[in-house]
Amino acid sequence: MICKKVVELLPRFIENDFSEEEYNDILKHLKTCKRCKKEYESMKALIDKLETIPLINVPPSFKDAVMKNIKKGKNGR
Amino acid sequence: MKSIKEEFFTDQEIVKKIKEGDKDAFCFIVDRYQKGLINFIFHMIGHYEESLELCQEVFLKVYSNIDLYDRNYKFSTWIYKIASNLTIDHLRKSNPRTDSLDELNEDDEKKIDVKSEELDPIEKLEKKIVGKEIIDAIRSLDPHSRELIILRHIHFRSYEEIAKISNLPLGTIKNRIFRARKELVKKLQKVEMKQNRGLKRIDKMEMKK
Numbered sequence: 001m002i003c004k005k006v007v008e009l010l011p012r013f014i015e016n017d018f019s020e021e022e023y024n025d026i027l028k029h030l031k032t033c034k035r036c037k038k039e040y041e042s043m044k045a046l047i048d049k050l051e052t053i054p055l056i057n058v059p060p061s062f063k064d065a066v067m068k069n070i071k072k073g074k075n076g077r
Numbered sequence: 078m079k080s081i082k083e084e085f086f087t088d089q090e091i092v093k094k095i096k097e098g099d100k101d102a103f104c105f106i107v108d109r110y111q112k113g114l115i116n117f118i119f120h121m122i123g124h125y126e127e128s129l130e131l132c133q134e135v136f137l138k139v140y141s142n143i144d145l146y147d148r149n150y151k152f153s154t155w156i157y158k159i160a161s162n163l164t165i166d167h168l169r170k171s172n173p174r175t176d177s178l179d180e181l182n183e184d185d186e187k188k189i190d191v192k193s194e195e196l197d198p199i200e201k202l203e204k205k206i207v208g209k210e211i212i213d214a215i216r217s218l219d220p221h222s223r224e225l226i227i228l229r230h231i232h233f234r235s236y237e238e239i240a241k242i243s244n245l246p247l248g249t250i251k252n253r254i255f256r257a258r259k260e261l262v263k264k265l266q267k268v269e270m271k272q273n274r275g276l277k278r279i280d281k282m283e284m285k286k
């Protein structure tokens with residue numbers, strides 16, 4: 001497989017979306033091509049970072065505030 | 078009030094109750110979506126207090142438009158669509174106060190201090206337990222790319238659902254997300270290079286001592 005094709009497939013590969021044939025070809029390529037390997041690793045690191053951003057807590061009073069507003073009924077209904 | 082049984086109602090069943098005039102049933106919708114929506118809005122606009130206000134607006138709009146909800150959509154898709162529209166609108170209208178975490182450190186130190194219990198996760202971000210670089214990088218994307226990255230990688234929405242939320246073809250959505258990821262990688266690499274240069278400078282200074 002050539003670099004151009006690998007680079008094209010990487011975004012899906014990173015999210016485990018590939019055929020078995022693609023999988024084998026990409027792995028084979030990544031073992032030998034430094035540039036694509038680097039591209040793969042930086043992309044993977046980015047996704048790992050994104051997916052570990054912690055969630056912000058909701059203030060306990062938030063739901064009551066929403067329900068109060070709704071019961072005021074100024075928004076139609 | 079809340080009963081165990083109601084916890085297991087589907088979104089559709091709850092919506093039906095609300096349509097029939099049961100206002101209280103809406104609290105289950107708030108329960109289910111508040112955390113997701115507040116986080117979505119917070120990462121979009123970068124301001125905690127404002128994201129709470131905007132999320133209020135989203136819920137009010139969801140409630141007052143509930144008759145317009147089309148059952149062919151997943152409810153979550155519809156609610157995120159409303160949140161997305163209001164948020165993008167908000168960003169367009171206001172000079173967004175998207176403080177970088179750096180600025181937060183300097184200017185709002187007191188504010189954060191006072192609310193540190195409430196703002197625990199932001200404090201965590203502040204203290205760099207989580208790389209603030211990544212959060213700043215997301216904020217520096219244009220709002221539409223930012224939204225796609227948040228939905229896909231912080232909210233784990235499927236590409237199909239994101240396409241529906243954004244009203245765009247699946248292929249377009251995928252391409253835009255892939256492009257935004259590349260942009261983020263580049264931004265992070267730049268930050269890293271800068272940091273490395275800074276470290277080298279410090280090393281040199283140490284050596285001179």
Ligand SMILES: [Zn+2]
Binds near residue numbers: 006034035036
């Ligand atoms: Zn290659």
